[in-house]
Amino acid sequence: MCNAEIDPKTVPHMRELMAGLPTNWGKWGPDDEIGCLNYLTQAEVLRGVASIRSGKTFTLQVQMGNPKGDPVWPGRRGAQRINLMDKGDFICGNGPQTPGCHEFADDLMIMYLQGSTQYDALGHVWYDDHIYNGFDAKSTAGGMQKASVLPIAERGVVGRGILIDMARHRGKDVLDRGETFNHHDLIDAAKAQGIEIEKRDILLVRTGWIGSFYRRDPAEFYTDFVEPGLTFSRELVDWFKEMEIPNLVTDTIANEVTLEPETGVMIPLHCALMRNLGVAFTEIAALDALAADCAQDAQWSFLYTAAPLKVVNGSGAPVNPLVIK
Structure with missing residues (x-):
């Protein structure tokens, strides 16, 4: 049952919003767990390589364990790094004695798998008891047995x-x-930048939101939390399907406006694009430096590469995407 604090008489159930929208369930077989990433064939890899002009590189992960805090979905906590071994242990005589008498530092990190720049598993969000490709939502119990982040x-x-x-x-x-x-708006902005969004492009969208986190007071950032972003429409969903967009990457925590303004439904594109079409979602990306360079040299396309951590049964995993221009 839906337990969100909403009035069901005024906010429609997700199934009502999704009724009649396209899906890609079964398109790549009944066992598929990577969805629209199937579009990224060897030919698409070479198309990306052909975009390289200067060899400049950019990494898109936000810092983990930043002293100011980490931008995360409200209710989650930022990554916590804990020293387990450092010079102090050896000064106190508590460091282990090793052949050759070397010393070392060691630490661990406690974090949400979606507490940094990260890929969602395609089964991360669902409604009506089914995740991507029609798998039973019960398969998420105790760890995602289907459509986890591992296949990605x-x-x-x-x-x-x-x-x-x-x-x-x-x-x-x-x-x-x-x-x-x-x-x-995306098409118009691309035109103004002198480029065209092409079929099977990995789509990166900068709002400036995540970059602003480090310049703002955290309390102000999270107060009445509603991010900017893409808004749901049937036409937009059809466009994503027709364009065969494999991956949406944004500098926001949810990749879409938090609450759909027409209905009040929370994050409907997670259902329309990720659950139904199988579009991979990459969130909390650091895009400011890349955007500044693109504006300077007027090159807005590039080779995009990413490999999230191989977390077995994970609903998501941290990633440090690498862009080569």
Whole structure:
């Protein structure tokens, strides 16, 4: 049962919003667990390689365990790094004695698997008791037996990436809280940048939101939390399907506006795009440095590569995507 604090008389159930929308269930067989990443064939890899011009590289992961904190979904905690061994242990005589008398540092990290830049498993979000490709949601009990992040991690993600800088397009450092845009806005912004979104492009969208986290007071960042982002429409879902977009990457925590403004439904694109179509979601990406460089040299396409950690039965996994221009 849905236990969200909403009035079911005013906010529709997810199934009502999704009724009649396309799915890719069964398209790649009954056992498929990577969805639209199937579009990234060897030809698509080579198309990405062909985008390389200068050899400049950019990594897109936010820092983990930043002293200011880590941007995470409200209710989650940022990564906690804990020293287990350092010089102090040896000064106190508690360090282990080793042949040759070397010393060392050791530490561990406690974190949400989705507490940094990360890939969602395709089975991460669902409604009506079924996850991506029609697998029973009961398969998530105790760990995701189906459509976990592991198949994505085992495969890796490589193709032509394209960056759409919505914040820059609208003349802003960062989009406003709850500010929305749709696929028409993406197309218009791409045109203004002098590039076209092509079929099977890995789509990166900058809002400036995550970058702003490090310049803002955390309490203000999370108060009345509604991120800017893509907003749901049937036309947008059809566009993603027709364009065969394999992967959506944004500098927001949810990859979409937190609450769909027309209905009040929370994160419907997780269901329409990820659960139903199998579009891979990459969230909390650091896109500011890449965007600044793209604006400088007017090159908005590049080789995008990513390999999330191979977490068995995981609902998501941290990743440090690498872009080569």
